[in-house]
Amino acid sequence: MRIHKLPDVLINQIAAGEVVERPFSVVKELVENALDAGAAKVEIELEEGGIRLIRVRDDGDGIAPEELPVAVQRHATSKIASLDDLEQVATLGFRGEALPSIASVSRFAIRSRRPEAEHGAALAIDGGRLGAVLPEAHPKGSTVEVRDLFYNVPARRKFLKAERTELNHIDDWLGSLALAKPAVELRVRHNGKAYKHYKPVDADARHLERVAQVLGEGFAGQCLPVAAEHQGMVLRGWVGLPTAARSSADQQYFFVNGRAVRDKTVAHAVRQAYADVLYHGRHPAFVLFLDIDPLRVDVNVHPAKHEVRFRDGRSVHDFIYRSLHRLLADTRAGAAPEALPSPVMPSPSAYPLAYAAPQTRMALPVQENLAHYRSLYAEPAEAAPAAAAQPMPEPPTDGSPPLGFALAQLHGVFILAENDAGLVLVDMHAAHERITYEQLKAAQGDGGIRSQPLLVPVSVPLSESEASASESLAEPLRELGFEVVRSGPQSVSVRAVPSLLADVDARQLFLDVLSEFREFGASRRLQEAQNELLSTMACHGSVRANRRLSLPEMNALLRAMEATERSGQCNHGRPTWVQLSRSELDRLFMRGR
Structure with a gap:
């Protein structure tokens, strides 16, 4: 077969295979063109999920009549003129393939008027066949009409989904656009009825209102x-609290210089930042905007511009990770209640119980002024004779700490405390687990976890392979505060344990840590899983269910929570506390009705 040049119509249809996947792709390209033209208002009209009709009308700068035929030619654009322009693209569209590709697989028409022109002009294209430019009345801006998508490419048309599915794809993308362009008004009609309306808001003062429109008030x-x-x-935006994580990654939006993109570097940075505070299988919600020099990012790596490539991906990754890691670390329990919404307790079935029977003393210093507590809570022996005559003591007039003062313990699991806002419920095991975990991390970061020799070494029977593994892992174990020596073919002797965990069951603690060492291996993977090891150790050192705490111990735990990073969640991402306000308590008892 002789080599021959493909006709323009076929070239455009091949290009359409890359650019035009479904109706959503058409809407995306047309709306992005409208925004690049300076539109402040965009109206989208759809029929049958965009399969029968897509009409996009904008109030942008429009196109001159003599430029209409050029606009529907391949690689014709007003947005780049040189290689330098391509390397620092700041517009949403730039490749010059969208209009000719769309026009080649639909019945296409474009009408437009420049602000200074007396009247507009129109151009129709049917399956790639160009019509004549005709004068036509039209307001400032452009209207692009796409009918019967893929009518001349039946193989592509049969792969389109149901009307509702195609509409959902458009809806999802428009939500993303609404986040990126809060000052632009977006109206959508479907099958002749109003479908969606994103009202314009100030990008600085009221951007969160637009976020609430898209993601809901729950996220906001x-x-x-x-x-x-x-x-x-520059990184700006919002990230969801760990306790508001979702079962799917459906509320994750990332924008680079205003362009919505998917990027593995960013996804990994966010995942790492949340690593210590998310429950297994949950996904954070976020809306993040990264502003960066266009020269440092390549937006021309995907035909539909879904992906970008950072020229220095490591610095971008570290910047995003450090920014979010620090922010999430500062979410201490009870911190800034006026600015930080109280965590919401998930469904009880969402999390398995993790309480063990063995219990030791609670290794927390008592930091409260006991005289102050005696003024609030009398000792039982003192209180009994005076109970009938004296009223309950009033709370301090100078305000309480964020998590308040402990009142009682419920079922050996929860601490009840009173603060200025109302009632605080604390899961004592989850809270102490986080505190111990952060202490272990801090100790390791300061040069290693200190060991405490055991008065009587603990002999641990193992299989021969486990004993050999313990011997080969002696140095990594030492870094975690363990001193372990092999005492026989199928046994080892634990002579020292981490000082922070000196009162736990040394045998069981060592077995759990050894199991994780063997799973992850003493290698780079072990380094990445180090926090999981520390989390396992912290779980052993935490107060358990049915442990009775005194009021000073309970208050010591509350004060430690207020001072500990990430104390709003335990090591597994479960919430450690819940605030019930006075108004919520009033509603429970129908007070004031």
Whole structure:
């Protein structure tokens, strides 16, 4: 067969295979063109999920009549003129393939008027066949009409999904666009009825209102604001609280210079930042905007512009990770209640119980002024004779700490405390587990976890392979505070344990740590899993269910929570505390009705 040049119509249809996947792709390209033209209002009209009709009308700068035929030619664009322009693209569209590709697989028409022109002009294309440019009345801006998508490519048309599915794809993308362009008004009609309306808001003062429109009030009320800058990079937006994590990654939006993208570097950085505070299988919600020099990012790596490539991915990764890691670390229990929404308790069935029977003393210093507590709570022996005559003591007039003062313990599991806002419920095991975990991490970061020799070494029977593994792992174990020597073919002797965990069951603690060492291996993977080892150790050192705590011990735990990073969640991402306000308590008892 002789080599021959493909006709333009076929070239455009081949290009359409890359650019036009479904109706959503058409909407994306047309709306992005409208925004690049300076539109402040975009109206989208759809029929049958966009399969029968897509009409996009904008109030942008429009196109001159003599430029309409050029606009529907391949690689024709007003957005780049040189290689330098391509390397620092700041517009949403730039490849010059969208209009000719769309026009080649649909019945296409475009109408437009420049602001200074007396009237507009129209151009129709049917399956790639160009019509004549005709004068036509039209307001400032452009209207692009796409009918019967893929009518001349039946193989592609039969792969389109049901009307509702195609509409959902468009809806999802429009939500992403609404987040990126809060000052732009977006109206959508479907099958002749109003479907969606994103009202314009001020990008600085009221951006969160647009976020609430897209992600819902639940996210807006359970998120933390992000504002960070480093070496010319600016990160802003919102991340959801760990306790508001979701079962799927459906509320994760990331924008680079205003362009919505998917990027593995970013996804990994966010996942690492949340590693210590998310329950297994849960996904964080976030809306993040990264502003970076266009020269440092390549947006021309995907035909549909879904992906980007950072020229220095490591610095971007570290910047995002450090910014979010620090922000989440500062979410101490009870911190800034006026700015930080209280955690919401998930469904009880969402988390398995993790309480063990053995119990030792609680290794927390008592930091409260006992005289102050005696003024609030009399000792039982003193209280009995005076109970009938004296009222309950009033709370301090100078305000209480964020988590308040302990009142009692419930079922040996929860601490009840009173603060200025109302009632605080604390899961004592989850809270102490986080505190111990953070202490272990801090100790390791300060040069290694200190060991405490055991008065009587503990002999641990093992299989021969486990005993050999313990011998080969002697140094990594020493870094975690263990001193272990082999005492026989199938046994080892534990002579020292981490000082922070000196009162736990040394045998069981060692067996659990050895099991994780053998699973992860004493290698780079072990380094990445180090926090999991420390979490296992922390779980052993935490107070268990049915342990009765005194009021000073309970208050010591509350004060330690307030001072500990990430104390709003345990090591497994479960919430450690819940706030019930006075108004919520009033509603429970129908007070004031």
